[in-house]
Amino acid sequence: GTLDVKFGFSIETGESSIAIKQALDSSNLTLQGIHFHLGSPIFELEPYSAAIDTVFDSLKPFFRQGLDLKKFSPGGGFAIGYLQQQLPPSIGDYAKVITSMLKNKCDDLGINYPELIIEPGRSIVGRAGVAIYTVGVTKVIPNVRTYVSLDGGMGDNIRPALYEAKYEAVAANKMSNTDFETVTLAGKYCETGDILVKDVSLPILDSGDLVAIPASGAYCIALSSNYNMNPRPEIVMVSDGDSRIIRKRETYQDLMALDLS
Ligand SMILES: Cc1ncc(COP(=O)(O)O)c(C=O)c1O
Structure with missing residues (x-):
């Protein structure tokens, strides 16, 4: 979710566009989808919608060139209640924000809905x-x-x-x-x-x-x-x-x- 981390290709530096272009131009790679992971645990919903908005905007030039996005993953980071004073949104709330933003962006861009993948991590087992x-x-x-x-x-x-x-x-x-x-x-x-x-x-x-x-x-x-x-x-x-x-x-x-x- 930030520039100064060891993971991923940054949109800000242009690296993500270079990586996508390389994958599309490569004869032995097939770009299946786009993935990000913002960090964890994330107690707010807004970072997910903001990130989907930013990522899909950054993909616009590739969609214009016919990029067929088959899969999309907004990662994990769904928080659990560690403290009584800091309760997380429900899974339904995360789902609502992610799916509605994803649908909006796809509709705006006139592209098919990709298969949505999530990586729920700690939210499955943390409280067990x-x-x-x-x-x-x-x-x-x-x-x-x-x-x-x-x-x-x-x-x-x-x-x-x-x-x-x-x-x-x-x-x-x-x-x-x-x-x-x-x-x-x-x-x-x-x-x-x-x-x-x-x-x-x-x-x-x-x-x-x-x-x-x-x-x-x-x-x-x-x-x-x-x-x-x-x-x-x-x-x-x-x-x-x-x-x-x-x-x-x-x-x-x-x-x-x-x-x-
Ligand atoms: C890429 C990716 N997805 C999902 C997760 C799961 O995170 P969490 O268990 O915090 O939800 C991690 C955790 O490090 C991750 O690196």
């Missing part, structure tokens, strides 16, 4: 996952901050450390408690920046309590690591009161399995 951590020790720095340590962290969810992603947290075994305090949930890894949620109001936590972080189904295990030689957690599928393990907890033997003596 809830990360559960066990509380360890608490460190109180008077008048500064209270750190509550958890038995996971940047190894299973690097998003807060990598790009300051924000999450909600709840005390899973103390949902009806009312004695709240503000704490910072710290991961177990040897990095100062290994913080999962900063300054969150939670029931007073003791060692052994369970903290749940919702919306952990995307870009957590997929981006996970064995940093600090830490085995990854198991994944449990839960549905209608039933549960089954769908990914085993890693063992230290698993971590050593590829090492040669």
Whole structure:
């Protein structure tokens, strides 16, 4: 969605037109369609309509020369609700904006509607996952901050450390408690920046309590690591009161399995 990124061909610099021309002139390439991905997560609808407008305008000269656009993808980036205060548009709203702008542009340009492809990514699985951590020790720095340590962290969810992603947290075994305090949930890894949620109001936590972080189904295990030689957690599928393990907890033997003596 911006000029200064490693991905894609820029419209602004003229590179995208050069790339399309090369594809059209090439005897061994068949240009099937156009794709962009604006970034993610995108909580507004306007960037999609603005981008479709801009991209189709930039294609005008090629349409005049007979470009037959068979496929079109406005990428992904459909946001999910990480925070109660920041809820995303519905999938229907994204669909409405994308399809109506696409239809308008095609009608204006007098071209056939291309096959619409979308890349929904996190919006499929993000909210299906809830990360559960066990509380360890608490460190109180008077008048500064209270750190509550958890038995996971940047190894299973690097998003807060990598790009300051924000999450909600709840005390899973103390949902009806009312004695709240503000704490910072710290991961177990040897990095100062290994913080999962900063300054969150939670029931007073003791060692052994369970903290749940919702919306952990995307870009957590997929981006996970064995940093600090830490085995990854198991994944449990839960549905209608039933549960089954769908990914085993890693063992230290698993971590050593590829090492040669
Ligand atoms: C080209 C492309 N499409 C779709 C996606 C999915 O993004 P998200 O899961 O944030 O919706 C990505 C993610 O990086 C992407 O690079």
